[in-house]
Amino acid sequence: GIQVEQSPPDLILQEGANSTLRCNFSDSVNNLQWFHQNPWGQLINLFYIPSGTKQNGRLSATTVATERYSLLYISSSQTTDSGVYFCAVLGPGANNLFFGTGTRLTVIP
């Protein structure tokens, strides 16, 4: 299966700071999603972004499929942004998403 690497593994931010999370993947993909797993364990869909750039409020994401990476930007971070951010990809002809091991974000007031 496709290898997915996320960096950094852990990130601590002061409230109001900006951050960039990275996802590298080992092969071409048809599907890339970013999720936020909140402290209660729920997986929240942030972006479906196999290519290009999308924005949703303080969050935006960019996928450069030809270079096999995606970036998630969080601006003006809030304590409610804390949790684990997962990148998941799906390759051509495959049926399951391959998940990275996540970036654990802690935003302190």
Next chain:
Amino acid sequence: NAGVTQTPKFRILKIGQSMTLQCAQDMNHNYMYWYRQDPGMGLKLIYYSVGAGITDKGEVPNGYNVSRSTTEDFPLRLELAAPSQTSVYFCASSYRASGDGPQHFGDGTRLSIL
């Protein structure tokens, strides 16, 4: 909007017991999936289904069984529960092939085998 509903939310089993984790979706999605998430890790696929009556194995199918008699429901069965099956289980669904739109996830079932 219910989306993907999983029951129960929590369960403790003894070694050797069996149980069924329930998953239902109301979005008329053809594709459904079961994943497990071990501590500190991402999710891994157990089984998936591309439509009623059709199921197939994922990365980690051993110790589990599934069935898909309707479009809405995709139960996951554990026979002879083992401590290695202690995990959080997520069900997901998507409209078409996974490369053509996002997967939507339920809230998970936290299962402990003692």
